[in-house]
Amino acid sequence: MLTLRKKNLNYKKIFLFIILIGTFLYMTFLDYDNIKLLIHNPNKEIQEVKKIIIKLFFSILGKLVIFFIFLSIYMHFQRSLKIKRLQKRLALWSKLSYYIDKIGEEVFNELTIGIIVINTTNNTIEWINTYANKIFNNPDINTSLNLINNQMAELLNIKEKEQQIVLKIKDKYFDCLYKKEFNVFYLFDATQRERVQTLYHRSTPALIFLSFDNLENSLKNLDFSEQSQIKVEYLSAISDFFEIYETYLKQLSDDKFLLLLKREQLENMILEKFSILKNIRNISEKYKLNITLSMGIACYNLPFNQLAYYSQSALELAQKRGGDQVVINIENQKIQYFGATKTSLNTNSKIVSRVNSEIIKDLIQKHNNCFFMSHKNPDLDAFGSMIAIYKIASILNSDQDHYIIIDTIFMEKNFKNIYENLNKENPKLLKNIINANKANKIINKNSLIIIVDNQHLEILDNNELLNLTDNIIIIDHHRSSEKIISNKFAYIDASASSTVEMIMELIYFLNHPVYISPLEATIMYGGMIIDTNFFTSRTSARTLEVASRLINMGAESQKIKLWLRQDFDQILEMNRLLSRMEIYMKKFAIITSDKPINDRSFLAKVAENSLNVQNIEAAFVIGELSDNQIGISARSCSDNINVQIIMEQMNGGGHINSAASQIKNSNIDNVLLELKNILKNEYQEGNENMKIILLEDLSDKGKKEEIIQVNPGFGNYLIRTKKALLANPQNIKYLEQNKKIKEEKEQQKIILMTKLKEEIEDKQITFQIKIGPNGEMHGKITPKNIIDELYKSHNILLDKPKIILDNEINALGIYKANIILKDNIIAALTINVKAKKS
Template structure:
């Protein structure tokens, strides 16, 4: 029986011993793992000591004692003699009492050791955070500084954080912000402090990191970044075609200017073609170049060429973090500068462009027709290798757009391909032409909406975009992106948001209209090809509209194209009928002209209300009519539409309306331009336009008084 009793009571004793040992180990581990309450960590709450004190390892003895006592009672009831069970119960009670006494004594010893550890760690943490060379402070939700270390006191000894950070929201401070204070740059970090009691005041721990030296080296790195520039004599071909051109002396003078320009910015250059230069210099000189607006452009105009033409330069600058990227950006900027007519500087940084010069520049039509002939040949091959041809213009199509589209329809028929004109809604400008098309069987079922075109177009189809190259102006960017083969024909200056990656393009900023360009291509597309009298009249109407009856932006090739159309059967009376207005339109146009406001510099501004019928057409006509008034050099008419505000700009040539409207998202030519503004009122649009006009006048040095 004794052996049996030993077997049943011994496990209880060893369990108590093991439990006491485990409790001792955990208590020591808790003391070793305790960390001081660190204000820099953004936490004020129960300390490690508090958490340690909450642990009660002796509580585990209670259920064990109850279980052992129950086992002893069972022995006393079922085993004989009775004293064996009673002895077991007595041993259990004795072991429990001894264990409680030993654990209690050890627990008090551990408490004393932990008190010493926490006291030492708290003092060390307080000393470190107070003497560390990082400004730190704690403020409440009213902005009152309730604690700051020595480094913070050296910077600011006040007690209100809002005096140095007036924009700081003390209730919800941002985690990181920057500040320049006492000649240094700081990055300020904030962290909310968790309080033990929910009703306690909200506190925020803040520390300041000195970033002055880091920003200094960052600025040095940015200033020393390599910048690539390209300089072209963009009218070299026109100059060289003149027999009076003094080629050697002109190129020598141009290189002298480039050499002097490069020396002034501590750079280096190489001449790699007759009239092209490659430059590299440091980015720190960019601010000075932009401030003086690349005066090299004006210096080149003073070179004597021996002809009536002046030397015009196109300057492209790419400013990126690597030389290869800067070179690529410079080439993209040069493509844009040439597409905008040249005689200007374009700076590209990342995706942003800056333009300088070109205020009074009018792109000259090239004398050579080689480009038109090569494009016509490539376009025919592309059409013949396609199953259908779709022609799309810009939103709110005009006669230049419709006339060019009809000319391209003639080219698609010559290539034996089915052609469609993609159009949204009709308007008063093109209503007459569309009515004539509807009456003719030849053009039956050739007009499609955007939705219909999206369903019809195939990977083997070709899409031709005419009279625009802007993503924001094209009728349907979705249709352009869906087309596998795309062609762009446009006479406007190259915009920043131009349609990307066309299969074939024909840009001619010197052309008067898209109709002129299509007419030239038609003459080289196939031998003996001529448009019908109606198509010829539509093409001539488009040219007449864009040139304001051959008065603006008209060159020799414009009249040659008009002569070809006249020989092909263009009816001038039909052209006149296309521009006839009803009495209501005439009266509304006169009202808009009458209400115009004349600014300094001969710039007129007027508006069309949204309840005026055909207000977009009236705006364009009123802008043209204002130029016939003596003393007006440029005109802008704003039309209020459900989608926003449309602006029509016109000029006699002294003021560049394209540059003015480009600042507010528009584009076009020096003499004819437009813009579309969304989510803006008519008064806000007038203010925005006025600011752009004054900014332009400041750039060209015009004398005016701003009221």
């Protein structure tokens, strides 16, 4: 369009230029005779020539004057046209500007969009529109944004140009958009959308598979009537528990059940922490049976066949972890675990060991060379397991070379002593112990990697090697989690004392002679001693049977004792840390180190020694590690305390009696506080409640900023969902300071509103209205008219919702309008309506 205009303008200029040239030539042609006379009669007298020249000059000059007069008239005419066009355009713009101002005013004050402009120098409200006033209950100008809404105040510190969050204000939800460039907040009502989402969230289907652990084996020696009586008691406990939540329960077999429910019901069960597990344990203890309950739960918006698959997988994970627990898989959430307060039931039979032995045998013979790995900083159980499985592979696939992968650079001092002893007595084995770099050059697609005493990628000695082959076997005695390494076969038995115990059982069923030297047997025996804490925990008849076989192979307890000796300086440091022990809840030992810890295993040793203190059931040692992490080692000597569950809540893991975690981007004080909260939540005795500070109103519970007492499960749920804060001294102090600031602001507002009331009651506003021939008044005076007139007459600006009229003002007379400035502060304004003189 712009190009077309330019072309038209060029054409006009060319046309004008042609007219000018033509006019000039025409005028010149009129003087052609005089010019010709001068050219063809050069001998004429001078006087006559002069006359001709003068005549010619004035003729041309006159023509030029006439030409320029016409040109001026033309230019003036063009300028006049241009001015008229500009005047029309200006009039149009003025009209549009008026309508735009009206539309803008309507958007700002009438539409349901809240707008707040912020003064960023002191983070106060600079301007607020009518709808935002209504949302926040009419805050004053220059009020701190922190007093209005903390979430909005936090947005002032963002680095991005804009950011959007969802606010819950009273019973409504709002999309809050902050524009940093203009220091303005926009609020859009999102209540209907959020309610639909909440309804969708609460109605998400959930499916539960329940299974009794060890039911058949425990009841097989009882007569039929006793079995029936006990089963009825178990079934009644399950039926009574789930009836409360109005779920659908279906028995699939003697020991398995199906449960259908919604997410809202599931979340209520989570708050109660599945007390059904304890009810089943109580019945089992009553009849002295090893029967527990495991549950796998899936909650996804998926067809029921897929939901059943997820639920079955969760149940299998619960059973792999030792049973007596609930595994919950909720869409877009980390897998949760409940229960498992008891040591895993020993449900593994010799038949299971024999079957697994055959599977592993076939896999070893099917592939080429084998490589054996464990976790970082391997202990005696890991090293002994790798030696044991290496011996098996050497017999089953003797024509191939097999390798143990250990990085000797990072070995602990005690471990190096063992390594040196092995070098003296069995140098042939030592040649087949390689590091990850060398293994990287040897492993091919047909190689087999066997991971022992570990199933988690995060703590694997070298996880890059797993990219070289898909043939992976896992043999481990730790409880499973959803983070298990992808594998072709996993043999996991959480009831086993150690991985050495599991592999020695595999050797028993191989039907191939496997020679184990006395030193190798001693290393394996040492692994069992450490993992069972000298056979004081996780020790079964299977454990003692394997230990007896190792002793027969030449295992020496005295040599193990020498390997486990500690340096003098380490003993002094351990005793110093033990002197810093804090006894928490009368049964937990908590130690924090005030110095950096270079050896992670040292934390475990301090924790083990802490269990020697009378009445201590579990110990936790926290220290700052060299790699900018906070390490925590946990040990338990009680069947009632599962330190693995505790560490999993702190992004760690392990076994029921020994676990650990490494936490990044934190400090010792925060880790200690988190640990204490978890311990209090999991093991607080009786029905003692926890105190919390509500961050929003909760029906039947309390109001915002009120301190209430709730059960620990519900309290922690509110804290996780940011609906409450823990009522610790620091948060209570902040609450009191916040209340004090609000009270001062409130008092200032009362004083201001009282003065405003006196000022309004001393004033009067007058309306002069045109009336009809019969004295009638057309229309009525609205609160907006009153606001405008009060501002115009007395420079007092009020909001529309603050004016209440007893009757409509639709006739002449004197009226009273009540102006609610604040609760119990009401000003009466006199309004005089007169007839306008014609």
